[in-house]
Amino acid sequence: MLHRPTADDATTTDADPGKGPGAGPGTDPGAGPESGILARGVTVTYRNGHTALHDVSFAIPRGTITALVGVNGAGKSTLFKAIMGFVPVATGEIRLLGLEVREALRRNLVAYVPQAEEVDWSFPVLVEDVVMMGRYGHMGFLRRPRAADRAAVDRALGRVGMEAFRHRQIGELSGGQKKRVFLARALAQDGRVILLDEPFTGVDVKTEEQIVALLRALRDEGRVMLVSTHNLGSVPEFCDRTVLVRGTVLAAGPTATTFTRANLERAFGGVLRQFTLGGSKLHDDDDPRQISILTDDERPLVQYGDRTQDREGAQ
Known part of the structure; x- marks a missing residue:
């Protein structure tokens, strides 16, 4: 079966998230209206006794894109x-x-x-039906779509450029197209907090650029996004903030000051490989700057001197 929203998501509400955390059940005035995602001393221990996360604390404001970075098994999932x-x-x-x-x-x-691995692509369902799942929380008990639900699906498909594929079986699509369909589902839901699990895995450069452009637009709308990724090279390009995890939070804050070589080495340890080129191999003068490449076998992070290179600058 396809990944579906939880039962809690099916409860309808007329609450306006744009009004912030005013009076009402479950609110925390201390978090402040600018609060997006806030974790305070979070520890998660599974029933088998394994503690996957210990004393995790970080704050992500609204209207930001934050990278969640760490090795497999670090606690991101x-x-x-x-x-x-x-x-x-x-x-x-x-x-x-x-x-x-x-x-x-x-x-x-x-x-x-979700990640592609979490979805049963053989399940026979149309693209528009997957996107409509994002509207379940806005429907009644019988989940009968109304005109507003259909309009939301139309807008979401249009925003990700998938209108022409609405009557296709989702299993027939490419990896990048499938990812855009699930982004459309999140848009149709009108979630204000959006969690993306490895959104760039299995997609080409053009699709990655389209996804990044969409995330930037959503950020400008005041949404808060947390993006789990191994794609180190993309993080400085579009993420405002970074949270590095390895069982706990090693560092969290603005990407410019947090996504550093020292912090990446702490997060990845021996998994992270580093290559450095400088001197006469790079320059025909006395320029002391070096090119450093950090990679965990996904897209590498390329730094020239003290500057991180974007995709064009690294070519």
């Missing part, structure tokens, strides 16, 4: 599950837009774009 209420926290708390997780889910504020 567990953090996503905790934010979506799929696993309980043993200690600490998570607030979304100033609300408790359960209340944010009840208000249908959290949208999720």
Whole structure:
């Protein structure tokens, strides 16, 4: 079966998230109206006794894109599950837009774009039906689409450039097209907190650029996005903030000061490979600058001197 929203997402509400965390159940006035995602001392321990996250704390303001970076097994997926209420926290708390997780889910504020591996692509469902799943939380008990739901699906498909594919089976699409369909589902849901799990895996450069452009537009609308990624080279290009994890938060803050070689080495350890080129191999003068390449076998991070190179500058 395809990944579907949880039962909590199916509860309808007329709450306006744009009004911020005012009076109401589950609100936290201390989080402030600018709060997007807030974690305070969060520890997650599974039933088998394994502690996947320990004492995790960070704050992400609204209207930002934040990279969640770490090796496999660092706790990125567990953090996503905790934010979506799929696993309980043993200690600490998570607030979304100033609300408790359960209340944010009840208000249908959290949208999720899954990894390709989480989806059964053989399940026979049309593209427009997948996008309509994002409207379930806005429907009644019988989940009968109304005109407003159909209009939201139309807008979402148009925004990701997938209108012409609405009657195609989703399993027939390319990796990049599938990713855009699930982005459309998040748009149709009108989530204010959007979690994206490895959105660039299996997509070409053109699709990656389209996704980045869409995320920037959503940021400008005041949404808060947390993007789990191994694609180190893309992080400085579009992420305002970075959270580096390895069982706990190693560093969190603006990308310019957090996404550093020293912090990446702490997060990736021996998994991270580094190549350096300088001197006469790079310059025909006394220029001391070097090119450094950091990679974990995904798209590398390229730095020239003290500057991170974008895709064009690295070519």
